[in-house]
Amino acid sequence: MADGIIHTEGLTKVYPGADFKAVDGLDLRVRRGEIFGLLGPNGAGKTTTAGMLTTRVIPTSGTALVGGIDVVAHPALAKQLIGVVSQQNTLDRQLTCWENLYFHGRLFGIGAKESRRAATDLLEQFQLGKWADKSVYALSGGMAQRLMVARSILHRPAVLFMDEPTAGLDPQSRLALWELLGELNRAGQTILLTTHYMEEADQLCHRVAIMDRGRMLALDTPAALKATVGADTIVTVRTVGEPAGLAAHFEREVEGTTRVRPVDGGVELHIARADGVVPRVVAAAERGGFHLADLSVSEPTLETVFINLTGKELRD
Amino acid sequence: MTVVAGQPPAPTIAVTPLRSAAAASRIALGALLLRDLTVLRKHVLEFVLRTLIQPFLLVFVFLYVFPQIGQSVGGGRGSSTFATVLVPGVVGISVMFQGVQSVALQLSQEFGFTREIEDRVQAPCPVWLVAVAKIVAGLIQGLLAALIVFPIASVVHAAGVHAVFNIRWWVVLTLLPLTCVVFSAGGLLLGCVFEPRNIGLMFGFIVLPITFLGGTYYQWTRLAPVKVGGFSWLQILVCINPLVYVNEGLRGAFTNSAHMHFYIVYPVLIGFAVLFLAAGVRAFRRRVLS
Structure with missing residues (x-):
């Protein structure tokens, strides 16, 4: 595995009833500590790839390892190692912002005291401190996205998966999120994100895999990819x-x-x-x-x- | 400890799982229940009101208003006899509604509009355990419902109307939890099968027929005279309704009135529980995994 935190071989997905491969024989290695981007248009297979790595989509064939753990054979183990921010707002509407973080900590086996501290600290760090006791309904799109990121990293996942993290955000919120992800990454957080914004892949990612129709067409640093022109x-x-x-x-x-x-x-x-x-x-x-x-x-x-x-x- | 804004917490990122799948799953189940009970505590008044309103109206109309206006119920027999039949049925119907409200409706919303379920299934445990946590939370709410409905249903009566109780505790303590499992698991199945926009259909075609043909207002044996060509069709048809067995069993648990034998009630309800659990978990997995 060396320094690879994500490792796939021949990863393939054909959805039931579909006559094409949503992901076709993907071989991927993501290194520890990098921001890795899957770039491609809608239907390229990015979200399906992220879905397979996060145990939500069952591969048709091939293998996928996260931290050396086979995500298909041992999803419960693999899920301990990952944090997920999905495209939609999946915050718990019945809980306050603070409780969303606290119960996430408890879910991942962090003790009550430590979860309380982490929830409070993360709200401050993500500039959501004054929303602690508010319903998540009170948050704007950008704030909800920040809270989801805070929640996803509270249990210190080995890899943070983000599916189209800035889709639907206004330009200012997008910049703020890029900055935040950069900070997390400098603190050691490995991030895999999918995007169809080339600026996002270019500015944020250390390495980018360009995907189209389920296949990976190129994989390199943004600079090296542009040099191929x-x-x-x-x-x-x-x-x-x-x-x-x-x-x-x-x-x-x-x-x-x-x-x-x-x-x-x-x-x-x-x-x-x-x-x-x-x-x-x-x-x-x-x-x-x-x-x-x-x-x-x-x-x-x-x-x-x-x-x-x-x-x-x-x-x- | 204070953390300066913009300063990430010290990186202690593990690249191997901290716990075995079994230990992580046990912890996750506990946390899922803790979350559900916290939400229940926050909305306790709402829970009590929504649990009590239907049973209260039933006993108010049938056991308080009807005797006073001279409206005859219970096939011309005394109002007290009818009260004895109705009160256990009211408990049964309340537990069933908990299954619909606290499991099915909530789940349908989490699948459809809030998408919360997408985060919940990232919990470090097998997906089926997330479904089981829903059922356990539903079970707890069902028991609470029975606990608060029974006293109310027993006392809201017109003067002279008395339900006669003879409580068999071993039946109460086994049948009520089993009933709660049946309807929580049933709620799981309904919540996974019906889209939020089709909830009206669920009420119209599943919940209402179960309610009205579930033997809440009458004993099962009394359906025998409803015949077509000598065939007691309704009595046979309602045998597919789990609420019939629940209400018959609860009559045996709370009163001396005639009821279906326990050796039919228990196996059939266990059968329904297993069926709903298996189908519910399967439907849940199909909704969240692709």
């Missing part, structure tokens, strides 16, 4: 009128172009040696007699990587 700059050019011949023209005229992809109303150029790229693109457009309507320059993103791997956009 083979370009350091992405220029999107939109023109007035018919962009026919535009792609071929730029590929020929702009030095260092590694790839040209048609987009709505123009083309996207992947350029490797990008010094002074804007004047070069403008000059090339003038030479070809194209009238530029818009020009934007960006760096390659995980979205670019995903498009290169699958030919489609992440949001499709």
Whole structure:
């Protein structure tokens, strides 16, 4: 197992009645102490993968180990090692915020006194102290999410699983949650998260597995994944009128172009040696007699990587 | 100890389970029950009111109002005889409603709208034990219900109306818990099978027929005259209703009135308990695992 805290081999799931594999032969190793991201569009198999690792989804074949424990053979043991934050709000509506944490501690065998202390401390740490005695109905979406994270780590799980942690959060709450997860991780918390936001995978994760249609297409650090694009700059050019011949023209005229992809109303150029790229693109457009309507320059993103791997956009 | 905001607690993260599956499961079961009892304590007034309202109305109308307005019940026999028949039935029906309210309705809500169950099944124990914890909590609430309903049902009577009791403790102490298990497990099954939006159907097609055809207001033997072509169809049909056996058994437990033999009541109720437990746990697993 070495330093692998999660280890899967040939992990496969076919849901009853489905004629396709929701997850198809996944081999995964997640190291202790890292934030590991499963990135992909809806239906890529991310949630199913997380479901199998957290014992909720029974694999059709293959093995999955968490902390060396087979999650299918010994779910009760494996569940001692994991914390789960699901997409929906699963807080206990009949209890107060503080009680939600306290009873979670008791559930995992933490004594009454220690559970009380941990509940109080975590509410403070997660800036929910003044909500301790309030019903969970009183919390906003972002606060409920924070309380769920607090609850999931109270028993010090070896791995924290988060399914689309920031889906449905406003931008400010999302940033706050990223910061919080970063802090937890620096304190030693291993985190596996699923996301379809490439910024989330890029900013938060040490390593990212890109998934599509149940298969893992690539696995590396965000920087290494972006380096596979083979370009350091992405220029999107939109023109007035018919962009026919535009792609071929730029590929020929702009030095260092590694790839040209048609987009709505123009083309996207992947350029490797990008010094002074804007004047070069403008000059090339003038030479070809194209009238530029818009020009934007960006760096390659995980979205670019995903498009290169699958030919489609992440949001499709 | 004080923790500065933003400072995570000292990392003492174990990468191997701290306890055996059996020990962790035992602790989890205890904590699940502790949580349920805490919620019960917080809502104790609500619990008492919702438990008492139906039995109170039943005895109020049948044993207080009817005798005073001269409305005849109990087949023309005395009101006291009817009271003796009705009071055990009221206890039986109250325990059944606990199964529906404290297990089925709550579970259906946790599955549907609050999704709480998704967190509950991450407890470090087998999934079936989470279902069993629901049944045990339902059992406790059923016993409490019987405890508070019996005295009320025994005293809310018009002047001159007296239920005659002869309590057989060994039957009370065995039959009541068995009854609570039957209806808690039944509640588990109903809660897993019916979606929240279909709760109305559950009441209409399951709960009401069980209530009205459960021998609460009459003894089972008295259904014999309801015949079609010489066949006592209703008496045979209600044999699929567990409440019939519960009420007949409770009549034997609390009174001297005629009742079904205990050697029928106990095996049949044990059979219902096993059936509902097995089907309920199976339905629960199917709802939470995929």
